Amino acid sequence: MYRGVKRALDFITxxxxxxxxxxxxxxxxxAVKLDSKGPAIFKQQRLGLHGKTFWIYKFRSMCQGAEHxxxxxxxxxxxxxxxxxxxxxxxxxxxxLPQFFDVVRGSMSLVGTRxxxxxxxxxxxxxxxxxxxxKPGITGLWQVSGxxxxxxxEEVVKLDVQYIDNWSIWMDIYxxxxxxxxxxxxxxxx
Numbered sequence: 001m002y003r004g005v006k007r008a009l010d011f012i013t014x015x016x017x018x019x020x021x022x023x024x025x026x027x028x029x030x031a032v033k034l035d036s037k038g039p040a041i042f043k044q045q046r047l048g049l050h051g052k053t054f055w056i057y058k059f060r061s062m063c064q065g066a067e068h069x070x071x072x073x074x075x076x077x078x079x080x081x082x083x084x085x086x087x088x089x090x091x092x093x094x095x096x097l098p099q100f101f102d103v104v105r106g107s108m109s110l111v112g113t114r115x116x117x118x119x120x121x122x123x124x125x126x127x128x129x130x131x132x133x134x135k136p137g138i139t140g141l142w143q144v145s146g147x148x149x150x151x152x153x154e155e156v157v158k159l160d161v162q163y164i165d166n167w168s169i170w171m172d173i174y175x176x177x178x179x180x181x182x183x184x185x186x187x188x189x190x
Contacts, residue, residue, distance in 0.1 A: 005169055010110050014103035021097060028059055028094055035085040038064030041098055046115035049135045054107040056115060057098035061086030093183045099138045111172040112137025113160040131160045134167070144178040 018025070029040035042060040045053050062081040082090065089095035102108040108115070115136035116124070141163040142156050150156060163171070 002169060006109065006172065007106070009169070009172070010103050011106075013110060014100040017097075018100050018104065021100075024094070025097060028089065028097070031085050032060055032083075032089075036060075036063055036083045045118055046136070047118065047121050047132060048107055048115055049132065051121075051129075051132050053118070054102070054115075056108070057101055059089050059095045059098060061089045061095045096138060103138065107135075109135040109137045110139065111163075111175045112140055113163065114140060114142060114156070128157055130164065131157060134164050139175060139179040141175065144175055144182050 032040040038060060040060060042058050042062075043055045044058075046056045048054050061083060062079075063083060086095070099108060103110055112135050113131045116131070141159040142150065145159055150159075
């Protein structure tokens with residue numbers, strides 16, 4: 001029953017967000033296109049619930065093809081692959097807004113664990129795979145606990161498992177409100 005309530009809350013909230021934010025989405029897409037060559041939307045395969053692959057969508061914040069250049073070499077504000085508009089999108093989390101489409105489609109939830117890339121999953125140890133026992137979310141305990149400031153992967157896994165073990169509708173609502181505060185505070189945004 002609660003899973004059905006969670007899905008209904010996800011669908012209705014994400015659909016309303018897309019309607020309300022449609023002017024911002026259009027302006028952002030135009031700004032990304034004018035700032036650098038390439039598509040406005042970046043898509044990447046991720047793993048969701050029970051390891052099912054899906055496409056995650058974001059506004060492109062890096063130069064086209066930059067995700068294939070150097071892993072771990074660049075980070076945060078010093079990442080030269082990030083475009084001028086991309087820096088603003090990341091700082092305000094506007095780059096994440098297209099994920100509302102993933103929520104409407106049912107690939108993601110508003111609140112959950114972060115979906116790993118296929119490369120990240122290949123490095124998982126058995127206890128990391130527990131993160132795939134819940135639908136991934138746009139936000140979650142990791143995001144409101146420090147986001148990019150938490151660079152220890154085991155700490156991220158610990159927060160995701162804590163969310164899974166203590167999940168409730170009320171926790172989701174609490175984390176959604178906390179997310180709004182974190183986004184406006186720009187804490188941990190890179």
